[in-house]
Amino acid sequence: MSRNGATMNAHPRVNQDVLAGLLFAAFGAAGLWFGWNYPLGSVLRMGPGYVPMALSWGLVALGGVIVLRGIFAGGAGLERWRARPLALVCAALIAFAVLLESTGLVAASVALVLVSALAGPQWRWREAAMLAVGLAIAAVALFVYGLRLPMPVWPF
Amino acid sequence: MELLENLALGFAVALTPQNLLFCLIGALVGTLIGVLPGIGPLATLAMLLPTTFYLPPVAALIMLAGIYYGAQYGGSTTAILVNMPGESSSVVTCLDGYQMARQGRAGSALAIAALASLFAGTVATLVIAVASPPLSRLALKFLAPEYFSLMMLGLIGSVVLARGSLLKAIAMVLLGLLLGLVGADVNSGWERYTFGLATLGDGIGFVVVAMGLFGIAEILINLESAEGPPASVAIGRLMPTRAEMKLAWPATLRGTAIGSVLGVLPGGGALLSSFAAYAFEKRISRTPERFGAGAVEGVAAPESANNAGAQTSFIPLLTLGIPSNPIMALMIGAMMIQGITPGPQVMGEQPALFWGIIASMWVGNLMLVIINLPMIGIWVKLLEVPYRLLYPAIVLLCAVGVYSLNNSTQEVALTALFGALGYVFHKLGCEPAPLILGFILGPLMEENLRRALVISRGDPLVFLQRPISLSLLLVAGLLLLLVVLPQLRKTRAQAFREG
Numbered sequence: 001m002s003r004n005g006a007t008m009n010a011h012p013r014v015n016q017d018v019l020a021g022l023l024f025a026a027f028g029a030a031g032l033w034f035g036w037n038y039p040l041g042s043v044l045r046m047g048p049g050y051v052p053m054a055l056s057w058g059l060v061a062l063g064g065v066i067v068l069r070g071i072f073a074g075g076a077g078l079e080r081w082r083a084r085p086l087a088l089v090c091a092a093l094i095a096f097a098v099l100l101e102s103t104g105l106v107a108a109s110v111a112l113v114l115v116s117a118l119a120g121p122q123w124r125w126r127e128a129a130m131l132a133v134g135l136a137i138a139a140v141a142l143f144v145y146g147l148r149l150p151m152p153v154w155p156f
Numbered sequence: 157m158e159l160l161e162n163l164a165l166g167f168a169v170a171l172t173p174q175n176l177l178f179c180l181i182g183a184l185v186g187t188l189i190g191v192l193p194g195i196g197p198l199a200t201l202a203m204l205l206p207t208t209f210y211l212p213p214v215a216a217l218i219m220l221a222g223i224y225y226g227a228q229y230g231g232s233t234t235a236i237l238v239n240m241p242g243e244s245s246s247v248v249t250c251l252d253g254y255q256m257a258r259q260g261r262a263g264s265a266l267a268i269a270a271l272a273s274l275f276a277g278t279v280a281t282l283v284i285a286v287a288s289p290p291l292s293r294l295a296l297k298f299l300a301p302e303y304f305s306l307m308m309l310g311l312i313g314s315v316v317l318a319r320g321s322l323l324k325a326i327a328m329v330l331l332g333l334l335l336g337l338v339g340a341d342v343n344s345g346w347e348r349y350t351f352g353l354a355t356l357g358d359g360i361g362f363v364v365v366a367m368g369l370f371g372i373a374e375i376l377i378n379l380e381s382a383e384g385p386p387a388s389v390a391i392g393r394l395m396p397t398r399a400e401m402k403l404a405w406p407a408t409l410r411g412t413a414i415g416s417v418l419g420v421l422p423g424g425g426a427l428l429s430s431f432a433a434y435a436f437e438k439r440i441s442r443t444p445e446r447f448g449a450g451a452v453e454g455v456a457a458p459e460s461a462n463n464a465g466a467q468t469s470f471i472p473l474l475t476l477g478i479p480s481n482p483i484m485a486l487m488i489g490a491m492m493i494q495g496i497t498p499g500p501q502v503m504g505e506q507p508a509l510f511w512g513i514i515a516s517m518w519v520g521n522l523m524l525v526i527i528n529l530p531m532i533g534i535w536v537k538l539l540e541v542p543y544r545l546l547y548p549a550i551v552l553l554c555a556v557g558v559y560s561l562n563n564s565t566q567e568v569a570l571t572a573l574f575g576a577l578g579y580v581f582h583k584l585g586c587e588p589a590p591l592i593l594g595f596i597l598g599p600l601m602e603e604n605l606r607r608a609l610v611i612s613r614g615d616p617l618v619f620l621q622r623p624i625s626l627s628l629l630l631v632a633g634l635l636l637l638l639v640v641l642p643q644l645r646k647t648r649a650q651a652f653r654e655g
Contacts, residue, residue, distance in 0.1 A: 017321070020584040024327040031334055034349055044614030048346035051602045055334045062327045069323070076585055085379040086579055089372060089551060093572035096555045097565040105556075112555055113548040119379055120544040131545055135552055147207055149560045 017070025021063045028059025088119035104152040109136040169512030182219035186226020197227040199371030201486045202363045203557035213494040218516040229524045232269045245426035245462040248434040252454030264396035269459040276412040276460035277521035280467035291475040295500035300607035305628040312632040314590045332591035336598020355566040368574020369588040376579045404456040411457035415464030429465030430458035482592045
C-alpha cells in the first residue's frame with residue numbers, strides 16, 4: 001500500500017515533511033506562549049505547567065527536526081488540496097451549531113444537509129432538498145421521539 | 157475447572173433474551189457500517205455512545221463490542237465482491253478476494269472469509285478467557301510507576317506500529333498528550349489552555365476529537381475521489397471446494413495465531429493483524445506468485461487474523477484498564493458512562509459483566525456467520541446507495557451525536573475544527589491513531605508520573621528500580637530499537653508495501 005499515491009513534487013523544498021514539521025512546531029510554540037505563566041513546581045511536586053511545558057518544548061524541537069529532514073532528505077510531495085469540501089462540510093457543522101438552540105432541530109438539520117450536500121461532486125437542488133426534508137424528519141423521529149434526547153424541535 | 161465455571165457464568169449472561177437482542181443489534185449495525193465504505197466502526201461507536209447511557213451496562217458493552225467485530229465481517233464482504241474495502245482492516249482481503257470473485261469463485265471466497273473469521277473468533281474468545289485472570293492478578297499489584305511505564309509502552313507501541321514516518325508518529329503522540337491536558341488540572345484546579353471557554357473546562361471531549369479526526373476527516377477524504385457505481389459480480393456457489401479448504405485450513409491457523417498475539421499489543425488490533433498475516437503467508441508460500449491472483453490463503457489468513465486481533469485487543473482493556481487502540485478507548489468511555497472504572501478490579505467485582513462480554517463475543521461471531529452468508533444479497537444491495545446521499549446523513553448523525561453528549565453546541569463547532577485538522581494531517585502524511593492514544597493517556601500519565609515521583613521523593617530512577625516497571629520500559633525500548641535499526645526498518649516498510 002503506497003500512501004495515497006503521493007508523487008514527488010517539482011519543488012522538493014516544500015513537501016509533506018516540511019509542512020508537517022512546521023505544524024508541530026507551531027502547536028508547540030502555542031503551548032509555550034499560552035502556558036508561559038503556569039506554575040512549574042518541582043520534580044517532587046509538579047505544578048500544572050511542568051508537563052505541558054515539557055511537551056511543548058518537545059514538539060518545537062521535534063517539529064524542527066522534521067522540517068530540517070524534509071529540506072535536506074526530501075519527502076513525499078504535496079497532493080492537490082480541495083478547499084471546497086473542507087470549507088463546506090465544516091460550514092455545515094458550524095451552521096448546525098449556531099442554529100440548533102435558537103431555531104430547533106428541524107431548521108438546523110435542513111441547513112446542515114443542504115450546505116454539506118453542496119460539498120459533493122454532483123450537486124442537484126431537488127435531490128438535496130428532498131434529502132434535507134427526509135433527514136430532518138428522520139432525525140426528529142429518531143432522536144427526539146425515539147431516544148428522547150432533550151433538544152428543541154421548532155423555533156417557538 | 158475454574159475456566160469452565162467462568163465460561164458457564166458468561167454464557168448464562170450472554171444468552172438471556174435481552175442480551176441476545178443487543179448482541180444481534182450490534183452485529184447487524186456492525187455489518188451495515190462494515191459494508192458502507194464512508195463510515196468506520198470508530199465513528200459509529202462514537203455516535204452510539206450517548207445512547208448506551210439508557211441501557212444496562214452488560215447490554216451496552218455487548219452491543220458496542222458487536223459493532224466492532226461485526227464491522228470486520230461486513231468490510232470483507234465488499235472487499236471481495238466489489239474490490240472496495242468497507243473497513244481499513246479489509247484492505248488486504250481485496251487483493252485476493254476480489255480476484256477470486258472475478259474468477260467466479262465469489263461464493264467460496266465469502267464462505268472462507270466467514271468460516272475463517274468464526275474459527276479465529278472462537279480461538280480468540282478462549283485466549284481471552286485463559287489469559288485474563290492471571291493478567292488481572294498481576295495488574296492488581298501495579299502502583300503509579302508501573303502504570304506510567306505501561307502507558308509509555310502503549311504509546312511507543314502505537315508509534316512503532318503506525319504507518320509512515322517514525323518522527324511524525326512521535327510528534328503526533330506528543331501533540332495528543334498536550335491536547336489531553338487541556339482543561340482544569342486535577343491537582344491544582346489550574347485551568348490550562350481553556351481560553352475562557354466553558355466547554356474546555358473539563359477538557360476537550362474524547363468523542364469530539366475522535367469524531368473529527370476519524371469521522372469528518374474521512375468524509376472529506378472520500379469526497380475528493382469521484383464516485384462511480386461499483387461493478388458487482390455474481391456470487392456463485394457458497395461451498396468452497398475440497399482443494400480450497402485444504403489450502404485455507406493451515407492459513408487460518410497461522411492467521412489466528414498472528415492475530416491473537418498482535419491484537420494484544422498496544423497499538424495493535426485488527427488492521428495490523430491482517431497486514432502482518434498476509435505478508436507472512438506470502439513469505440512462507442512456495443508459490444508466492446499466486447498471491448494477488450486469487451490465492452485462497454490470501455483471504456483466509458488476513459480474515460482470521462483481523463477477527464482474532466479485534467477480539468484479543470479487549471485483553472488489555474478488560475484486565476488492565478488500558479486501551480490498546482482508539483476503539484478500545486471508546487469502550488473505556490462507554491464503561492465510564494455506566495459508572496464502571498475499567499481496571500483489574502472489574503473481573504473480581506463484576507464477574508457477570510466480565511464473562512458475559514467474553515461469552516457474547518462467541519455468540520456474536522456465530523450470529524455473524526448466519527447473518528452474512530444467507531443474507532449476502534441484501535448487504536450488496538446497500539452498496540447501490542450513492543455516497544452523495546449517504547454522507548450528509550453521516551454528517552448529521554455526527555452533529556447530533558456530539559451535541560447530545562453534553563448539550564453543547566460549542567462541541568459541535570469544535571468537531572468541525574478537528575475534522576479540518578484531520579484532513580490536514582492526512583494531506584501531510586501524519587497518521588491520527590498515535591495522537592488519539594496520546595490524547596486519552598495524557599491526563600492519566602501526568603497523574604501517575606506525579607504520584608510515582610511523590611512515592612520516590614522526587615527520584616526519577618524509581619521507574620528503573622521496580623522490576624515490573626523496568627521490564628515494561630525495557631520492552632518499550634526494544635520495540636523502539638527494532639524500528640530505528642535501519643535493516644529492520646526496511647523490512648517494516650516492505651511488510652506494509654506488500655499489504
